[in-house]
Amino acid sequence: MSISAHLDGLRSAVPGCSLVAFGDLDARLVLRASSDRPRPQEQLDELCMQAASLLSNTAGETVMQRVFGETGEIPIEAVVLTPDDVRVYVRSAAEQSDVLCCLCDSAMDAEGAIAAARRVLNKISDGQ
Numbered sequence: 001m002s003i004s005a006h007l008d009g010l011r012s013a014v015p016g017c018s019l020v021a022f023g024d025l026d027a028r029l030v031l032r033a034s035s036d037r038p039r040p041q042e043q044l045d046e047l048c049m050q051a052a053s054l055l056s057n058t059a060g061e062t063v064m065q066r067v068f069g070e071t072g073e074i075p076i077e078a079v080v081l082t083p084d085d086v087r088v089y090v091r092s093a094a095e096q097s098d099v100l101c102c103l104c105d106s107a108m109d110a111e112g113a114i115a116a117a118r119r120v121l122n123k124i125s126d127g128q
Helices: 003-013 041-055 063-068 110-125
Strands: 017-024 029-035 077-081 086-091 098-104
Touching (some): 003 029, 003 098, 017 041, 017 110, 029 041, 041 086, 041 098, 086 110, 098 110
Antiparallel strands (some): 017 098, 077 086
């Protein structure tokens, strides 16, 4: 199955999800996306940059580590609430630079979205 097919399937499976993007945390770029409407690349890359600030330690420490203290581990998921949406970020445990970013409405099930994103990301990272 292609990455695009995985992203389309995840977006369909998560109620209220309008966008799923697969990105590279090291490059801070979205490589593929599935969206309910066209989105400019700059908006997609901004999501990846936010994911990198939360889940990547390439800059020395993550925002999560600054807020919650140094635990010795890099976070693998984050949920961000904005006035417009809920953003779910899931980083691959196997391929540290792989990340999925999901934009959902406020009525979504965060735990369900994280679990579904984790399953899809594992498949993508494993080359399935």
